[in-house]
Amino acid sequence: MPSRRAGVTPQSAAQELDAYAQLLQLVVRGDLAPGARLTEPAVALRLGLSRTPVREAMQRLQLEGLLVPAGGGERPRVAVAPLDIDEARAVYQTTGLLEGAGARAVTEWTAIRRRTLATALRVADEEFRDIARSKAPDPALLFAKHHAFHQRIVDETATSVSRALLHSLGPRLARYEWFHGPLLQLAGLPFAPTYDEHHAIVIAVRSGTADDVETAIRTNWTNAAERLAEAIRRARAAIGGG
Amino acid sequence: MPSRRAGVTPQSAAQELDAYAQLLQLVVRGDLAPGARLTEPAVALRLGLSRTPVREAMQRLQLEGLLVPAGGGERPRVAVAPLDIDEARAVYQTTGLLEGAGARAVTEWTAIRRRTLATALRVADEEFRDIARSKAPDPALLFAKHHAFHQRIVDETATSVSRALLHSLGPRLARYEWFHGPLLQLAGLPFAPTYDEHHAIVIAVRSGTADDVETAIRTNWTNAAERLAEAIRRARAAIGGG
DNA sequence: GGGATCGACTATGTATACCTTATTCCCGCT
DNA sequence: AGCGGGAATAAGGTATACATAGTCGATCCC
Numbered sequence: 311m312p313s314r315r316a317g318v319t320p321q322s323a324a325q326e327l328d329a330y331a332q333l334l335q336l337v338v339r340g341d342l343a344p345g346a347r348l349t350e351p352a353v354a355l356r357l358g359l360s361r362t363p364v365r366e367a368m369q370r371l372q373l374e375g376l377l378v379p380a381g382g383g384e385r386p387r388v389a390v391a392p393l394d395i396d397e398a399r400a401v402y403q404t405t406g407l408l409e410g411a412g413a414r415a416v417t418e419w420t421a422i423r424r425r426t427l428a429t430a431l432r433v434a435d436e437e438f439r440d441i442a443r444s445k446a447p448d449p450a451l452l453f454a455k456h457h458a459f460h461q462r463i464v465d466e467t468a469t470s471v472s473r474a475l476l477h478s479l480g481p482r483l484a485r486y487e488w489f490h491g492p493l494l495q496l497a498g499l500p501f502a503p504t505y506d507e508h509h510a511i512v513i514a515v516r517s518g519t520a521d522d523v524e525t526a527i528r529t530n531w532t533n534a535a536e537r538l539a540e541a542i543r544r545a546r547a548a549i550g551g552g
Numbered sequence: 553m554p555s556r557r558a559g560v561t562p563q564s565a566a567q568e569l570d571a572y573a574q575l576l577q578l579v580v581r582g583d584l585a586p587g588a589r590l591t592e593p594a595v596a597l598r599l600g601l602s603r604t605p606v607r608e609a610m611q612r613l614q615l616e617g618l619l620v621p622a623g624g625g626e627r628p629r630v631a632v633a634p635l636d637i638d639e640a641r642a643v644y645q646t647t648g649l650l651e652g653a654g655a656r657a658v659t660e661w662t663a664i665r666r667r668t669l670a671t672a673l674r675v676a677d678e679e680f681r682d683i684a685r686s687k688a689p690d691p692a693l694l695f696a697k698h699h700a701f702h703q704r705i706v707d708e709t710a711t712s713v714s715r716a717l718l719h720s721l722g723p724r725l726a727r728y729e730w731f732h733g734p735l736l737q738l739a740g741l742p743f744a745p746t747y748d749e750h751h752a753i754v755i756a757v758r759s760g761t762a763d764d765v766e767t768a769i770r771t772n773w774t775n776a777a778e779r780l781a782e783a784i785r786r787a788r789a790a791i792g793g794g
Numbered sequence: 795g796g797g798a799t800c801g802a803c804t805a806t807g808t809a810t811a812c813c814t815t816a817t818t819c820c821c822g823c824t
Numbered sequence: 825a826g827c828g829g830g831a832a833t834a835a836g837g838t839a840t841a842c843a844t845a846g847t848c849g850a851t852c853c854c
Contacts, residue, residue, distance in 0.1 A: 349835060360809045365836085366608060373615065375716055385816050386836065400713035404650070411649055471642040471724070474617055475717050482713070591805060602839045607806090627846050628806065 329359050330367035337376045337390055338485045344392045374481045398486045399535045405483055406531025408476050412468040413527055414520035427466055428516035434459040435508040442501045452491040490538050497544035571601050572609035579618045579632055580727045586634045616723045640728045641777045647725055648773025650718050654710040655769055656762035669708055670758035676701040677750040684743045694733040732780050739786035
Protein backbone atom coordinates (compact mmCIF):
# COMPACT_ATOMS: atom_id res chain seq x y z
CA MET A 311 0.00 0.00 0.00
CA PRO A 312 2.08 2.87 -1.24
CA SER A 313 0.15 5.65 0.37
CA ARG A 314 1.29 9.03 -0.80
CA ARG A 315 5.05 8.95 -0.76
CA ALA A 316 5.23 6.61 2.14
CA GLY A 317 8.54 7.84 3.43
CA VAL A 318 10.12 5.14 1.30
CA THR A 319 12.30 7.17 -1.03
CA PRO A 320 12.54 4.29 -3.46
CA GLN A 321 16.31 4.38 -4.03
CA SER A 322 16.76 6.95 -6.75
CA ALA A 323 15.73 9.73 -4.40
CA ALA A 324 13.35 11.13 -6.94
CA GLN A 325 12.54 14.54 -5.58
CA GLU A 326 8.98 15.12 -6.61
CA LEU A 327 8.73 13.70 -10.08
CA ASP A 328 5.72 11.88 -11.37
CA ALA A 329 5.85 8.33 -12.60
CA TYR A 330 6.60 9.38 -16.17
CA ALA A 331 9.47 11.65 -15.26
CA GLN A 332 10.98 9.11 -12.92
CA LEU A 333 10.79 6.27 -15.36
CA LEU A 334 12.10 8.50 -18.13
CA GLN A 335 15.12 9.34 -16.02
CA LEU A 336 15.79 5.73 -15.23
CA VAL A 337 15.84 4.87 -18.91
CA VAL A 338 17.71 7.95 -20.14
CA ARG A 339 20.42 7.57 -17.55
CA GLY A 340 20.77 3.90 -18.18
CA ASP A 341 19.71 2.84 -14.71
CA LEU A 342 17.42 0.49 -16.53
CA ALA A 343 19.57 -1.38 -19.00
CA PRO A 344 18.61 -1.54 -22.66
CA GLY A 345 16.73 -4.75 -23.24
CA ALA A 346 15.58 -5.08 -19.65
CA ARG A 347 12.06 -6.40 -19.34
CA LEU A 348 9.66 -4.24 -17.44
CA THR A 349 6.38 -5.24 -15.88
CA GLU A 350 3.88 -2.84 -14.43
CA PRO A 351 3.87 -4.41 -10.97
CA ALA A 352 7.67 -4.40 -10.78
CA VAL A 353 7.99 -0.78 -11.84
CA ALA A 354 5.16 0.24 -9.54
CA LEU A 355 6.99 -1.40 -6.68
CA ARG A 356 10.26 0.27 -7.58
CA LEU A 357 8.70 3.71 -7.82
CA GLY A 358 6.53 3.24 -4.78
CA LEU A 359 3.37 3.97 -6.73
CA SER A 360 0.37 1.98 -7.77
CA ARG A 361 0.04 0.46 -11.20
CA THR A 362 -2.26 3.17 -12.50
CA PRO A 363 0.18 6.05 -12.95
CA VAL A 364 2.99 3.65 -13.79
CA ARG A 365 0.93 2.10 -16.51
CA GLU A 366 0.21 5.49 -18.01
CA ALA A 367 3.88 6.38 -17.92
CA MET A 368 4.85 3.14 -19.59
CA GLN A 369 2.33 3.63 -22.34
CA ARG A 370 3.63 7.08 -23.05
CA LEU A 371 7.23 5.91 -23.07
CA GLN A 372 6.23 3.24 -25.50
CA LEU A 373 4.74 5.83 -27.84
CA GLU A 374 7.96 7.76 -27.53
CA GLY A 375 10.02 4.72 -28.38
CA LEU A 376 11.93 4.34 -25.13
CA LEU A 377 10.07 1.18 -24.33
CA VAL A 378 9.38 -1.40 -26.98
CA PRO A 379 7.33 -4.55 -27.29
CA ALA A 380 9.44 -7.52 -26.29
CA GLY A 381 9.33 -11.22 -26.80
CA GLY A 382 7.33 -12.88 -29.52
CA GLY A 383 4.50 -13.88 -27.21
CA GLU A 384 0.89 -12.93 -27.58
CA ARG A 385 0.84 -11.24 -24.24
CA PRO A 386 1.96 -7.62 -24.34
CA ARG A 387 5.46 -7.41 -22.95
CA VAL A 388 7.66 -4.48 -22.78
CA ALA A 389 11.38 -3.89 -22.55
CA VAL A 390 13.71 -0.93 -22.49
CA ALA A 391 14.52 -0.11 -26.11
CA PRO A 392 17.98 -1.16 -27.24
CA LEU A 393 20.55 1.47 -28.06
CA ASP A 394 21.39 1.51 -31.71
CA ILE A 395 23.74 3.70 -33.67
CA ASP A 396 21.53 3.75 -36.73
CA GLU A 397 18.58 4.79 -34.63
CA ALA A 398 20.72 7.51 -33.06
CA ARG A 399 21.62 8.79 -36.52
CA ALA A 400 17.95 8.86 -37.47
CA VAL A 401 17.03 10.65 -34.27
CA TYR A 402 19.71 13.30 -34.73
CA GLN A 403 18.95 13.78 -38.39
CA THR A 404 15.24 14.08 -37.84
CA THR A 405 15.82 16.54 -35.06
CA GLY A 406 17.94 18.60 -37.44
CA LEU A 407 15.28 18.31 -40.11
CA LEU A 408 12.53 19.68 -37.90
CA GLU A 409 14.60 22.23 -36.05
CA GLY A 410 16.19 23.43 -39.27
CA ALA A 411 12.97 23.72 -41.20
CA GLY A 412 11.40 25.77 -38.45
CA ALA A 413 14.39 28.04 -38.05
CA ARG A 414 14.08 29.21 -41.66
CA ALA A 415 11.40 31.45 -40.28
CA VAL A 416 13.97 33.82 -38.79
CA THR A 417 14.53 35.28 -42.24
CA GLU A 418 11.03 36.69 -42.05
CA TRP A 419 11.87 38.51 -38.86
CA THR A 420 13.15 42.01 -38.37
CA ALA A 421 16.92 42.38 -38.23
CA ILE A 422 16.58 43.43 -34.61
CA ARG A 423 14.78 40.31 -33.61
CA ARG A 424 17.27 38.14 -35.45
CA ARG A 425 20.15 39.82 -33.70
CA THR A 426 18.45 39.32 -30.35
CA LEU A 427 18.03 35.62 -30.91
CA ALA A 428 21.56 35.32 -32.27
CA THR A 429 22.90 36.99 -29.16
CA ALA A 430 20.86 34.75 -26.89
CA LEU A 431 22.22 31.74 -28.72
CA ARG A 432 25.78 33.03 -28.46
CA VAL A 433 25.35 33.40 -24.74
CA ALA A 434 23.79 29.95 -24.43
CA ASP A 435 26.67 28.46 -26.39
CA GLU A 436 29.18 30.21 -24.16
CA GLU A 437 27.55 28.73 -21.10
CA PHE A 438 27.75 25.37 -22.75
CA ARG A 439 31.44 25.85 -23.51
CA ASP A 440 32.16 26.95 -19.97
CA ILE A 441 30.82 23.68 -18.67
CA ALA A 442 32.44 21.61 -21.38
CA ARG A 443 35.84 23.17 -20.76
CA SER A 444 35.74 22.75 -17.01
CA LYS A 445 37.92 20.18 -15.30
CA ALA A 446 35.31 17.49 -14.68
CA PRO A 447 32.14 18.57 -16.40
CA ASP A 448 28.96 17.47 -14.72
CA PRO A 449 27.24 15.34 -17.36
CA ALA A 450 23.82 16.52 -16.30
CA LEU A 451 24.85 20.14 -16.58
CA LEU A 452 26.61 19.62 -19.89
CA PHE A 453 23.51 17.96 -21.20
CA ALA A 454 21.30 20.74 -19.89
CA LYS A 455 23.37 23.53 -21.39
CA HIS A 456 23.58 21.92 -24.78
CA HIS A 457 19.89 21.23 -24.70
CA ALA A 458 19.18 24.83 -23.76
CA PHE A 459 20.98 26.09 -26.87
CA HIS A 460 18.83 24.10 -29.23
CA GLN A 461 15.70 24.49 -27.18
CA ARG A 462 15.99 28.22 -27.57
CA ILE A 463 15.88 27.84 -31.32
CA VAL A 464 12.88 25.56 -31.13
CA ASP A 465 11.03 27.77 -28.69
CA GLU A 466 11.37 30.79 -30.90
CA THR A 467 10.99 29.33 -34.36
CA ALA A 468 9.05 26.07 -34.32
CA THR A 469 5.38 25.83 -35.13
CA SER A 470 3.18 24.18 -32.55
CA VAL A 471 3.15 21.12 -34.75
CA SER A 472 6.89 20.67 -35.12
CA ARG A 473 7.32 21.63 -31.49
CA ALA A 474 5.04 18.77 -30.52
CA LEU A 475 6.98 16.37 -32.70
CA LEU A 476 10.30 17.50 -31.34
CA HIS A 477 8.86 17.09 -27.89
CA SER A 478 7.85 13.53 -28.57
CA LEU A 479 11.27 12.91 -30.09
CA GLY A 480 12.93 14.51 -27.09
CA PRO A 481 13.18 11.48 -24.84
CA ARG A 482 14.84 9.40 -27.51
CA LEU A 483 17.26 12.19 -28.28
CA ALA A 484 17.94 12.79 -24.61
CA ARG A 485 18.85 9.17 -24.20
CA TYR A 486 21.67 9.43 -26.72
CA GLU A 487 22.64 12.92 -25.74
CA TRP A 488 22.96 11.85 -22.15
CA PHE A 489 26.18 10.00 -22.73
CA HIS A 490 27.29 11.91 -25.80
CA GLY A 491 29.45 14.32 -23.84
CA PRO A 492 30.97 11.81 -21.44
CA LEU A 493 31.64 9.48 -24.34
CA LEU A 494 33.46 12.15 -26.33
CA GLN A 495 35.70 12.75 -23.36
CA LEU A 496 36.23 9.06 -22.85
CA ALA A 497 37.24 8.72 -26.46
CA GLY A 498 39.52 11.75 -26.23
CA LEU A 499 37.56 13.59 -28.91
CA PRO A 500 37.35 17.38 -28.86
CA PHE A 501 34.29 19.54 -28.36
CA ALA A 502 35.67 22.16 -30.73
CA PRO A 503 33.67 21.08 -33.80
CA THR A 504 30.48 21.57 -31.85
CA TYR A 505 31.50 25.08 -30.86
CA ASP A 506 32.25 25.86 -34.49
CA GLU A 507 28.93 24.57 -35.67
CA HIS A 508 27.07 26.45 -33.00
CA HIS A 509 28.92 29.54 -34.06
CA ALA A 510 27.86 28.95 -37.65
CA ILE A 511 24.27 28.72 -36.46
CA VAL A 512 24.59 31.99 -34.58
CA ILE A 513 26.01 33.73 -37.65
CA ALA A 514 23.33 32.31 -39.92
CA VAL A 515 20.58 33.31 -37.54
CA ARG A 516 21.98 36.80 -37.34
CA SER A 517 22.26 37.49 -41.03
CA GLY A 518 22.14 34.39 -43.22
CA THR A 519 19.61 33.25 -45.77
CA ALA A 520 16.95 30.72 -44.89
CA ASP A 521 19.07 28.04 -46.54
CA ASP A 522 22.06 29.15 -44.50
CA VAL A 523 20.13 28.79 -41.27
CA GLU A 524 18.66 25.45 -42.15
CA THR A 525 21.95 24.09 -43.40
CA ALA A 526 23.86 25.23 -40.34
CA ILE A 527 21.40 23.50 -38.04
CA ARG A 528 21.11 20.33 -40.05
CA THR A 529 24.87 20.12 -40.42
CA ASN A 530 25.29 20.45 -36.69
CA TRP A 531 22.93 17.58 -35.96
CA THR A 532 24.22 15.37 -38.74
CA ASN A 533 27.80 15.88 -37.63
CA ALA A 534 26.85 15.38 -34.00
CA ALA A 535 25.49 11.97 -34.93
CA GLU A 536 28.74 11.10 -36.66
CA ARG A 537 30.77 12.31 -33.73
CA LEU A 538 28.71 10.17 -31.42
CA ALA A 539 29.14 7.17 -33.69
CA GLU A 540 32.88 7.76 -33.82
CA ALA A 541 33.09 8.12 -30.06
CA ILE A 542 31.26 4.85 -29.61
CA ARG A 543 33.60 3.16 -32.05
CA ARG A 544 36.66 4.41 -30.22
CA ALA A 545 35.29 3.67 -26.80
CA ARG A 546 34.52 0.14 -27.92
CA ALA A 547 37.98 -0.25 -29.33
CA ALA A 548 39.56 1.13 -26.16
CA ILE A 549 37.62 -1.22 -23.96
CA GLY A 550 37.98 -4.19 -26.20
CA GLY A 551 35.01 -4.43 -28.51
CA GLY A 552 31.64 -5.51 -27.39
CA MET B 553 -21.24 -1.01 -14.21
CA PRO B 554 -20.31 -1.30 -17.84
CA SER B 555 -19.37 -4.94 -17.80
CA ARG B 556 -17.70 -5.99 -20.99
CA ARG B 557 -19.69 -4.43 -23.79
CA ALA B 558 -22.95 -4.52 -21.95
CA GLY B 559 -25.13 -4.81 -24.97
CA VAL B 560 -25.43 -1.05 -24.89
CA THR B 561 -23.97 -0.03 -28.20
CA PRO B 562 -23.49 3.53 -27.05
CA GLN B 563 -24.92 5.33 -30.10
CA SER B 564 -22.04 5.41 -32.50
CA ALA B 565 -22.19 1.67 -33.00
CA ALA B 566 -18.46 1.28 -32.48
CA GLN B 567 -17.76 -2.21 -33.70
CA GLU B 568 -14.87 -3.45 -31.62
CA LEU B 569 -12.65 -0.46 -31.23
CA ASP B 570 -10.86 0.41 -28.04
CA ALA B 571 -11.42 3.65 -26.20
CA TYR B 572 -8.64 5.42 -28.08
CA ALA B 573 -9.86 4.43 -31.52
CA GLN B 574 -13.42 5.33 -30.70
CA LEU B 575 -12.59 8.70 -29.26
CA LEU B 576 -10.24 9.39 -32.14
CA GLN B 577 -13.04 8.74 -34.60
CA LEU B 578 -15.41 10.98 -32.74
CA VAL B 579 -12.95 13.83 -32.93
CA VAL B 580 -11.73 13.23 -36.48
CA ARG B 581 -15.22 12.99 -37.87
CA GLY B 582 -16.38 16.01 -35.99
CA ASP B 583 -18.94 14.19 -33.88
CA LEU B 584 -17.31 16.00 -31.03
CA ALA B 585 -17.22 19.64 -32.00
CA PRO B 586 -14.00 21.64 -31.84
CA GLY B 587 -13.88 23.42 -28.54
CA ALA B 588 -16.21 21.00 -26.80
CA ARG B 589 -15.24 20.31 -23.20
CA LEU B 590 -14.62 16.71 -22.34
CA THR B 591 -14.59 15.12 -18.92
CA GLU B 592 -13.51 11.60 -18.20
CA PRO B 593 -16.80 10.55 -16.63
CA ALA B 594 -18.82 11.94 -19.51
CA VAL B 595 -16.72 10.24 -22.17
CA ALA B 596 -16.67 7.02 -20.18
CA LEU B 597 -20.44 7.09 -20.07
CA ARG B 598 -20.71 7.79 -23.77
CA LEU B 599 -18.36 4.99 -24.69
CA GLY B 600 -19.78 2.57 -22.16
CA LEU B 601 -16.42 2.05 -20.51
CA SER B 602 -14.93 2.89 -17.18
CA ARG B 603 -12.72 5.90 -16.65
CA THR B 604 -9.49 3.94 -16.78
CA PRO B 605 -9.23 3.20 -20.50
CA VAL B 606 -10.94 6.47 -21.36
CA ARG B 607 -8.44 8.38 -19.34
CA GLU B 608 -5.56 6.70 -21.13
CA ALA B 609 -7.11 7.47 -24.48
CA MET B 610 -7.62 11.10 -23.55
CA GLN B 611 -4.04 11.45 -22.41
CA ARG B 612 -2.77 10.03 -25.68
CA LEU B 613 -5.03 12.26 -27.73
CA GLN B 614 -3.72 15.19 -25.78
CA LEU B 615 -0.15 14.25 -26.66
CA GLU B 616 -1.24 14.02 -30.26
CA GLY B 617 -2.81 17.43 -30.15
CA LEU B 618 -6.43 16.47 -30.78
CA LEU B 619 -7.35 17.40 -27.25
CA VAL B 620 -5.99 20.51 -25.63
CA PRO B 621 -5.99 22.03 -22.17
CA ALA B 622 -8.99 24.28 -21.82
CA GLY B 623 -10.06 27.10 -19.58
CA GLY B 624 -7.65 29.13 -17.53
CA GLY B 625 -8.43 27.33 -14.31
CA GLU B 626 -5.99 25.44 -12.13
CA ARG B 627 -7.83 22.20 -12.55
CA PRO B 628 -6.77 20.24 -15.61
CA ARG B 629 -9.49 20.58 -18.19
CA VAL B 630 -9.57 19.36 -21.66
CA ALA B 631 -11.39 20.30 -24.82
CA VAL B 632 -11.44 19.17 -28.42
CA ALA B 633 -8.73 21.13 -30.21
CA PRO B 634 -10.00 23.91 -32.45
CA LEU B 635 -9.62 23.61 -36.19
CA ASP B 636 -7.20 26.14 -37.54
CA ILE B 637 -6.00 26.78 -41.07
CA ASP B 638 -2.54 27.74 -39.96
CA GLU B 639 -2.25 24.57 -37.95
CA ALA B 640 -3.46 22.60 -40.96
CA ARG B 641 -0.76 24.19 -43.08
CA ALA B 642 1.85 23.26 -40.49
CA VAL B 643 0.55 19.71 -40.28
CA TYR B 644 0.61 19.23 -44.04
CA GLN B 645 3.99 20.83 -44.44
CA THR B 646 5.57 18.83 -41.66
CA THR B 647 4.11 15.67 -43.09
CA GLY B 648 5.67 16.55 -46.42
CA LEU B 649 8.94 17.32 -44.72
CA LEU B 650 9.18 13.95 -43.02
CA GLU B 651 7.71 11.88 -45.82
CA GLY B 652 9.86 13.67 -48.39
CA ALA B 653 13.08 13.36 -46.45
CA GLY B 654 12.56 9.65 -45.98
CA ALA B 655 11.66 9.03 -49.59
CA ARG B 656 15.04 10.31 -50.75
CA ALA B 657 16.22 6.85 -49.81
CA VAL B 658 14.71 5.35 -52.94
CA THR B 659 17.64 6.68 -54.93
CA GLU B 660 19.82 4.20 -53.07
CA TRP B 661 17.66 1.33 -54.23
CA THR B 662 18.00 -0.86 -57.29
CA ALA B 663 16.13 0.29 -60.38
CA ILE B 664 13.93 -2.76 -60.08
CA ARG B 665 12.83 -1.95 -56.59
CA ARG B 666 12.15 1.65 -57.52
CA ARG B 667 10.01 0.58 -60.43
CA THR B 668 8.11 -1.78 -58.19
CA LEU B 669 7.29 0.92 -55.70
CA ALA B 670 6.45 3.35 -58.49
CA THR B 671 4.04 0.85 -59.95
CA ALA B 672 2.42 0.18 -56.60
CA LEU B 673 1.98 3.91 -56.13
CA ARG B 674 0.51 4.32 -59.60
CA VAL B 675 -2.01 1.60 -58.80
CA ALA B 676 -2.83 3.16 -55.43
CA ASP B 677 -3.35 6.51 -57.09
CA GLU B 678 -5.62 4.98 -59.69
CA GLU B 679 -7.75 3.46 -56.96
CA PHE B 680 -7.92 6.86 -55.36
CA ARG B 681 -8.98 8.45 -58.63
CA ASP B 682 -11.64 5.84 -59.19
CA ILE B 683 -13.24 6.76 -55.92
CA ALA B 684 -12.79 10.47 -56.42
CA ARG B 685 -14.35 10.37 -59.88
CA SER B 686 -17.35 8.31 -58.85
CA LYS B 687 -20.76 9.91 -58.60
CA ALA B 688 -21.00 10.31 -54.84
CA PRO B 689 -17.65 9.40 -53.36
CA ASP B 690 -17.80 7.86 -49.92
CA PRO B 691 -15.75 10.25 -47.80
CA ALA B 692 -14.38 7.42 -45.70
CA LEU B 693 -13.25 5.52 -48.76
CA LEU B 694 -11.80 8.58 -50.43
CA PHE B 695 -9.87 9.29 -47.27
CA ALA B 696 -8.69 5.71 -47.02
CA LYS B 697 -7.46 5.54 -50.61
CA HIS B 698 -5.60 8.79 -50.41
CA HIS B 699 -4.07 7.76 -47.15
CA ALA B 700 -3.03 4.43 -48.63
CA PHE B 701 -1.03 6.17 -51.37
CA HIS B 702 1.09 8.13 -48.94
CA GLN B 703 1.22 5.36 -46.39
CA ARG B 704 2.84 3.15 -48.96
CA ILE B 705 5.63 5.66 -49.35
CA VAL B 706 6.10 5.91 -45.61
CA ASP B 707 6.03 2.18 -45.08
CA GLU B 708 8.75 1.59 -47.59
CA THR B 709 11.03 4.54 -47.06
CA ALA B 710 10.69 5.99 -43.59
CA THR B 711 13.05 5.21 -40.75
CA SER B 712 11.53 3.90 -37.56
CA VAL B 713 12.03 7.34 -36.10
CA SER B 714 10.25 9.34 -38.76
CA ARG B 715 7.64 6.65 -38.99
CA ALA B 716 6.90 7.11 -35.30
CA LEU B 717 6.65 10.87 -35.72
CA LEU B 718 4.37 10.57 -38.73
CA HIS B 719 2.31 8.17 -36.71
CA SER B 720 1.91 10.63 -33.89
CA LEU B 721 1.13 13.33 -36.43
CA GLY B 722 -1.38 11.07 -38.12
CA PRO B 723 -4.44 11.86 -36.04
CA ARG B 724 -4.03 15.59 -36.55
CA LEU B 725 -3.56 15.09 -40.26
CA ALA B 726 -6.49 12.72 -40.45
CA ARG B 727 -8.67 15.31 -38.85
CA TYR B 728 -8.06 17.79 -41.66
CA GLU B 729 -7.93 15.17 -44.36
CA TRP B 730 -11.29 13.85 -43.29
CA PHE B 731 -13.18 16.75 -44.73
CA HIS B 732 -10.62 17.75 -47.32
CA GLY B 733 -12.26 15.78 -50.11
CA PRO B 734 -15.85 16.64 -49.27
CA LEU B 735 -14.88 20.27 -48.90
CA LEU B 736 -13.22 20.37 -52.31
CA GLN B 737 -16.41 19.06 -53.84
CA LEU B 738 -18.51 21.47 -51.89
CA ALA B 739 -16.37 24.31 -53.14
CA GLY B 740 -16.47 22.99 -56.67
CA LEU B 741 -12.72 22.59 -56.84
CA PRO B 742 -11.15 19.88 -59.00
CA PHE B 743 -9.14 16.86 -57.86
CA ALA B 744 -6.99 17.05 -60.95
CA PRO B 745 -4.05 18.86 -59.34
CA THR B 746 -3.76 16.06 -56.81
CA TYR B 747 -3.64 13.47 -59.57
CA ASP B 748 -0.94 15.44 -61.32
CA GLU B 749 1.13 15.74 -58.18
CA HIS B 750 0.76 12.07 -57.39
CA HIS B 751 1.87 11.34 -60.94
CA ALA B 752 4.92 13.51 -60.42
CA ILE B 753 5.72 11.52 -57.30
CA VAL B 754 5.41 8.25 -59.20
CA ILE B 755 7.73 9.49 -61.93
CA ALA B 756 10.28 10.78 -59.44
CA VAL B 757 10.21 7.55 -57.47
CA ARG B 758 10.73 5.60 -60.67
CA SER B 759 13.70 7.47 -61.99
CA GLY B 760 14.23 10.87 -60.43
CA THR B 761 17.01 12.23 -58.26
CA ALA B 762 16.68 12.37 -54.50
CA ASP B 763 15.82 16.05 -54.81
CA ASP B 764 13.17 15.23 -57.39
CA VAL B 765 11.54 12.75 -55.07
CA GLU B 766 11.63 15.01 -52.07
CA THR B 767 10.40 18.01 -54.02
CA ALA B 768 7.54 16.10 -55.59
CA ILE B 769 6.33 14.92 -52.21
CA ARG B 770 6.77 18.23 -50.43
CA THR B 771 5.07 20.06 -53.26
CA ASN B 772 2.13 17.72 -53.08
CA TRP B 773 1.63 18.33 -49.37
CA THR B 774 2.25 22.04 -49.54
CA ASN B 775 -0.21 22.44 -52.38
CA ALA B 776 -2.71 20.19 -50.64
CA ALA B 777 -2.66 22.56 -47.70
CA GLU B 778 -3.30 25.51 -49.99
CA ARG B 779 -6.10 23.69 -51.75
CA LEU B 780 -7.68 22.94 -48.41
CA ALA B 781 -7.33 26.56 -47.34
CA GLU B 782 -8.89 27.72 -50.59
CA ALA B 783 -11.74 25.25 -50.28
CA ILE B 784 -12.45 26.50 -46.77
CA ARG B 785 -12.40 30.07 -48.00
CA ARG B 786 -14.86 29.32 -50.78
CA ALA B 787 -17.09 27.20 -48.63
CA ARG B 788 -17.22 30.00 -46.09
CA ALA B 789 -18.03 32.51 -48.77
CA ALA B 790 -20.71 30.28 -50.25
CA ILE B 791 -22.38 29.77 -46.91
CA GLY B 792 -22.00 33.30 -45.79
CA GLY B 793 -18.87 33.64 -43.69
CA GLY B 794 -18.60 32.21 -40.27
C1' DG C 795 -28.41 45.23 -5.53
C1' DG C 796 -23.80 43.62 -5.90
C1' DG C 797 -20.05 41.21 -4.17
C1' DA C 798 -17.91 37.98 -1.11
C1' DT C 799 -17.99 33.70 1.39
C1' DC C 800 -19.35 29.16 2.43
C1' DG C 801 -20.92 24.69 1.06
C1' DA C 802 -22.27 21.07 -2.11
C1' DC C 803 -20.92 18.99 -6.17
C1' DT C 804 -17.87 17.25 -9.50
C1' DA C 805 -13.67 15.96 -11.75
C1' DT C 806 -9.10 14.45 -11.34
C1' DG C 807 -5.40 11.52 -9.43
C1' DT C 808 -4.38 7.37 -7.24
C1' DA C 809 -5.07 2.99 -5.14
C1' DT C 810 -7.03 -1.44 -5.17
C1' DA C 811 -9.86 -5.32 -6.43
C1' DC C 812 -11.33 -8.48 -9.95
C1' DC C 813 -11.20 -11.07 -14.18
C1' DT C 814 -9.13 -13.14 -17.95
C1' DT C 815 -5.53 -15.28 -20.14
C1' DA C 816 -0.75 -16.45 -21.42
C1' DT C 817 3.16 -18.56 -19.67
C1' DT C 818 5.49 -21.69 -17.15
C1' DC C 819 6.57 -25.41 -14.52
C1' DC C 820 5.68 -29.86 -12.94
C1' DC C 821 3.90 -34.24 -13.12
C1' DG C 822 2.31 -38.18 -15.34
C1' DC C 823 2.06 -40.87 -19.29
C1' DT C 824 4.01 -43.11 -23.24
C1' DA D 825 13.78 -39.96 -21.16
C1' DG D 826 10.96 -37.03 -23.81
C1' DC D 827 6.64 -35.11 -24.71
C1' DG D 828 2.07 -33.54 -23.66
C1' DG D 829 -1.30 -31.78 -20.66
C1' DG D 830 -2.91 -29.41 -16.75
C1' DA D 831 -2.66 -26.58 -12.70
C1' DA D 832 -0.52 -22.65 -10.55
C1' DT D 833 1.23 -18.20 -11.35
C1' DA D 834 1.57 -13.83 -12.78
C1' DA D 835 0.64 -9.95 -15.68
C1' DG D 836 -2.36 -7.07 -18.31
C1' DG D 837 -6.97 -4.87 -18.89
C1' DT D 838 -10.79 -2.98 -16.68
C1' DA D 839 -13.76 -1.52 -13.07
C1' DT D 840 -14.43 0.70 -8.83
C1' DA D 841 -13.48 2.99 -4.53
C1' DC D 842 -11.46 6.76 -2.19
C1' DA D 843 -9.07 11.10 -1.24
C1' DT D 844 -8.26 15.74 -2.70
C1' DA D 845 -9.18 19.85 -4.68
C1' DG D 846 -11.40 23.19 -7.66
C1' DT D 847 -15.74 25.13 -9.39
C1' DC D 848 -20.16 26.63 -9.33
C1' DG D 849 -23.99 28.26 -7.07
C1' DA D 850 -26.56 30.02 -3.52
C1' DT D 851 -27.03 32.74 0.30
C1' DC D 852 -25.95 36.35 3.30
C1' DC D 853 -23.96 40.59 4.43
C1' DC D 854 -22.61 45.10 3.31
